[in-house]
Amino acid sequence: MDGYAGVWILAEQKDGRIQRISHELLTRGRALADKRGAPLTAVVLGWRVAQPDLDDLIARGADRVLLVDDERLAHFLPDSFAACLGHLIRTERPEIIIAGATSTGRTLMPLVAVQVGAGLTADCTILDIEEGSGHLLQTRPAIGGNILATINCPDHRPQMATVRPRSTPVALPAAGRKGEIVRTGAVAEALESRVVRISFEETGEENELGEADVVVAVGRGIKRAENLKLVQPLVQALGAALGASRDVIDRGWLSYPHQIGLSGKTVNPKLYIALGISGAIQHLAGMQTAETIIAVNSDPDAQIFKVADYGVVGDLFEVVPALAQQLQRMGGR
Amino acid sequence: MKIIVPIKQVPETSAVRMDEATGTIVREGAKAIVNPLDLYAIETALMIKEAQGARVTALTMGPPSAINALKEAVAMGCDDALLLTDKRFAGADTWSTSYVLACAIRKLGIPDLVICGERATDGDTGQVGPGVAGWLGLPVLSYIAGVELPEGGRMRVRRMVEDGYEVLETPLPALLTVVKEVANPRLPTLRGKQRAKKLEIPVWKPEDIDAEVVNLGLKGSPTRVVKIHRPKVGRACEKLPAGDAAALDAASRKLAAVIVGTGVL
Numbered sequence: 001m002d003g004y005a006g007v008w009i010l011a012e013q014k015d016g017r018i019q020r021i022s023h024e025l026l027t028r029g030r031a032l033a034d035k036r037g038a039p040l041t042a043v044v045l046g047w048r049v050a051q052p053d054l055d056d057l058i059a060r061g062a063d064r065v066l067l068v069d070d071e072r073l074a075h076f077l078p079d080s081f082a083a084c085l086g087h088l089i090r091t092e093r094p095e096i097i098i099a100g101a102t103s104t105g106r107t108l109m110p111l112v113a114v115q116v117g118a119g120l121t122a123d124c125t126i127l128d129i130e131e132g133s134g135h136l137l138q139t140r141p142a143i144g145g146n147i148l149a150t151i152n153c154p155d156h157r158p159q160m161a162t163v164r165p166r167s168t169p170v171a172l173p174a175a176g177r178k179g180e181i182v183r184t185g186a187v188a189e190a191l192e193s194r195v196v197r198i199s200f201e202e203t204g205e206e207n208e209l210g211e212a213d214v215v216v217a218v219g220r221g222i223k224r225a226e227n228l229k230l231v232q233p234l235v236q237a238l239g240a241a242l243g244a245s246r247d248v249i250d251r252g253w254l255s256y257p258h259q260i261g262l263s264g265k266t267v268n269p270k271l272y273i274a275l276g277i278s279g280a281i282q283h284l285a286g287m288q289t290a291e292t293i294i295a296v297n298s299d300p301d302a303q304i305f306k307v308a309d310y311g312v313v314g315d316l317f318e319v320v321p322a323l324a325q326q327l328q329r330m331g332g333r
Numbered sequence: 334m335k336i337i338v339p340i341k342q343v344p345e346t347s348a349v350r351m352d353e354a355t356g357t358i359v360r361e362g363a364k365a366i367v368n369p370l371d372l373y374a375i376e377t378a379l380m381i382k383e384a385q386g387a388r389v390t391a392l393t394m395g396p397p398s399a400i401n402a403l404k405e406a407v408a409m410g411c412d413d414a415l416l417l418t419d420k421r422f423a424g425a426d427t428w429s430t431s432y433v434l435a436c437a438i439r440k441l442g443i444p445d446l447v448i449c450g451e452r453a454t455d456g457d458t459g460q461v462g463p464g465v466a467g468w469l470g471l472p473v474l475s476y477i478a479g480v481e482l483p484e485g486g487r488m489r490v491r492r493m494v495e496d497g498y499e500v501l502e503t504p505l506p507a508l509l510t511v512v513k514e515v516a517n518p519r520l521p522t523l524r525g526k527q528r529a530k531k532l533e534i535p536v537w538k539p540e541d542i543d544a545e546v547v548n549l550g551l552k553g554s555p556t557r558v559v560k561i562h563r564p565k566v567g568r569a570c571e572k573l574p575a576g577d578a579a580a581l582d583a584a585s586r587k588l589a590a591v592i593v594g595t596g597v598l
C-alpha cells in the first residue's frame with residue numbers, strides 16, 4: 001500500500017523512565033524494520049523523560065525517537081494518548097505500529113485502531129513479514145492457548161499489533177549507534193483528557209507476577225492458608241513471585257492479583273513451578289508458555305504433567321523443603 | 334440512569350476439544366455460556382441499579398442462539414436485552430464488532446454507562462470495549478477493579494494496572510471494562526428466569542442500527558486469519574519419583590540442577 005512506510009514501536013515510560021517492555025519491542029521492531037528495509041521509530045509519550053533513557057532507545061536499535069513531552073502526558077490517560085498517537089499516525093503514516101500487550105497498550109491501541117481505521121491483533125507472540133506481499137504476519141495464541149492463529153491485514157494501514165510482554169528478550173545497547181531524537185509538539189486539544197487521575201496506590205509485590213522471571217504457584221494441594229509459609233523459603237531462594245490457581249483465590253488464601261490463568265493473569269517466566277495444581281485447562285491458559293515448567297503433584301496422572309518439563313510425583317510438603325534446602329546448600333539467595 | 338452491558342456468548346473452555354487430525358476446534362457439542370468475565374460487567378450494572386435505580390440493557394451480537402446468553406443476563410436482573418443477528422455480521426473481527434455494537438448503542442440512545450467485560454475467553458483480545466468507546470467518542474476506563482456510585486454526572490473508579498491501582502474520575506457517559514475483582518456475580522433467580530422466559534427480546538439487523546454494510550462481518554474486517562495451527566502439544570515430562578528418602582533426595586538434586594541450568598539464580 002502506497003504512502004505508508006516505517007516501523008514504530010510505542011515505548012512506555014513511568015515517572016519519566018523508559019520501561020522494559022519498550023526494549024522488548026525494540027527487538028521485535030528492529031527485526032521487522034530490517035526485513036522491510038525501513039527505519040525504526042520509537043514513539044515516546046510522557047513528561048520529563050530522562051535523556052539517557054531516550055539515548056538508550058537509539059543504542060538499542062531505534063533509528064529515531066519521536067517524543068511528545070508534556071506535563072499532561074505524565075501518566076497514561078486514553079483521551080490524550082490516543083489523540084497524540086492518532087495525530088502522529090495521520091501526519092507520518094507509518095506502515096506498522098506495535099505496542100506492549102500491557103494495561104496501556106491494550107487500551108490505547110484499540111482506541112487508535114478505530115480512529116484511524118486500522119486492523120489490530122492482540123497479544124501476539126510471533127511477528128514476521130510475509131515474503132512477497134510484505135504484510136505483517138501476526139501470530140497469537142487463541143482459545144486458551146490451544147491454537148496459534150496467524151493474522152494479517154492486507155488492505156489497511158497502518159498494521160497494528162500488541163505484543164505479549166516477556167515473549168522476547170530485550171534489545172541490548174550497542175555503543176556508537178546513531179539516531180535522532182525528534183521532539184514534536186502535539187495539537188493543544190490532543191492533550192486534554194476528560195478522565196482525571198486522582199491518585200495511585202502502589203501494590204508492588206503482588207502485581208509483579210506478570211513481570212517475574214520465576215513464578216512459584218500453589219494450588220489447592222497446599223490445603224490451607226497457613227501452609228503458604230512453608231513455600232516461603234523456596235520463593236525466597238529463587239527470588240520468585242508467588243502465584244496461585246483459582247481454587248486458592250476462591251478460598252481466600254491469596255488475593256486475586258495472584259491468580260494465574262484464564263480469568264487471572266498470564267505469565268511467561270523463565271521458570272514456573274506448580275505446586276499442588278491439577279492443571280485445569282483454564283490454569284494452563286495462563287502459564288503454559290513459560291520456558292521451563294516444573295510440577296510437583298502427588299497424583300501421577302495429574303494433567304499438569306502434560307505441560308511440564310520435569311514432574312515430581314510426590315508430596316509437596318516433602319518436596320518443597322527438600323528443594324529449598326538443596327538450593328540453599330548450593331548458595332542460592 | 335441507563336446502563337448498557339455488551340455481553341458475548343462463548344464456548345465453555347473446559348469443553349473445548351481439538352480435532353487431532355485437522356488441528357481445528359471442535360465446536361459441536363461444546364456448551365455455549367455467557368463469557369464468564371462478562372458476568373462481572375452485569376453484576377457491576379446491577380449493583381448500581383440496586384443502589385440508585387437504573388435500567389440495565391444487555392446487548393449481544395451473535396448467532397440466533399446467543400439469545401440464551403441474553404436470557405441469562407435477564408435472569409440475573411437485567412431489565413431488557415437486544416440481539417443483533419444477521420448473516421452479514423458473521424466473521425467480524427474486533428474492529429467490525431465494536432462498530433456494530435457502537436451503532437446499536439447509538440440507536441438505543443447513548444446511556445450513562447456502557448460496561449464491558451475485560452475480554453472474551455474465546456477471542457481473548459479485550460479490544461472490543463475500547464473500540465466501542467472509540468466509535469462513540471466516550472471516555473474509556475479499562476481494567477476497572479472497583480467502582481464508586483455515580484454522583485452528579487461523575488464517577489470514580491479504581492483501575493488495576495501492572496504495579497498497582499489508579500483512582501480515576503470520569504464524567505458520564507463513559508465506558509468501563511471491568512476485571513474480576515470488581516464484584517461477585519450473583520446467580521440467576523427463579524423469578525428472573527421466569528421473566529427471561531416470557532420476555533420478548535428484539536432482534537435487529539444492520540438496517541435497524543443504520544450500520545454501513547461495508548464495515549460488517551468478515552468483509553468489513555481489516556484483519557484476516559491466514560493460518561491456524563496447533564502449538565507443540567504438551568512437553569516431554571521427565572517424571573521424578575519422590576516416594577522415599579533416597580528418591581526425594583535425588584529428585585531435589587535433579588531439580589536444583591535444572592533450576593541452575595535455567596540461569597535464573
Ligand SMILES: Cc1cc2nc3c(=O)[nH]c(=O)nc-3n(C[C@H](O)[C@H](O)[C@H](O)COP(=O)(O)OP(=O)(O)OC[C@H]3O[C@@H](n4cnc5c(N)ncnc54)[C@H](O)[C@@H]3O)c2cc1C
Pocket residue numbers: 218219220221222244245246247248259260261262263264265275276277278279280281282283286296297298299302314315316317347369
Ligand atoms: C470460566 C472459568 C475460568 C477459570 N479460570 C481459572 C483461572 O484463571 N485460573 C485457574 O487456576 N483456574 C481457573 N478456573 C478453575 C479451573 O477449572 C480449576 O478448577 C482450578 O484451576 C483448579 O485449581 P487447583 O489445581 O489448585 O485445584 P485442584 O484441581 O483441586 O487440584 C489440586 C491438585 O493438588 C494435588 N495435591 C493435593 N495434595 C497434594 C500434596 N500434598 N502434594 C502434591 N500435590 C498435591 C492433587 O493431586 C491435585 O492435582 C476457571 C474455571 C472456569 C470454569
Ligand SMILES: Nc1ncnc2c1ncn2[C@@H]1O[C@H](COP(=O)(O)O)[C@@H](O)[C@H]1O
Pocket residue numbers: 338339340341368370371374392393394395427430434448449450451452453454456457458459460461462
Ligand atoms: N459479539 C459481541 N457482542 C456483545 N459484546 C461483545 C461481543 N464481543 C465482545 N463483546 C464485549 O467486549 C468485551 C471484550 O471482548 P473481546 O475484545 O472480544 O475480548 C467482552 O467482555 C464483551 O463485554
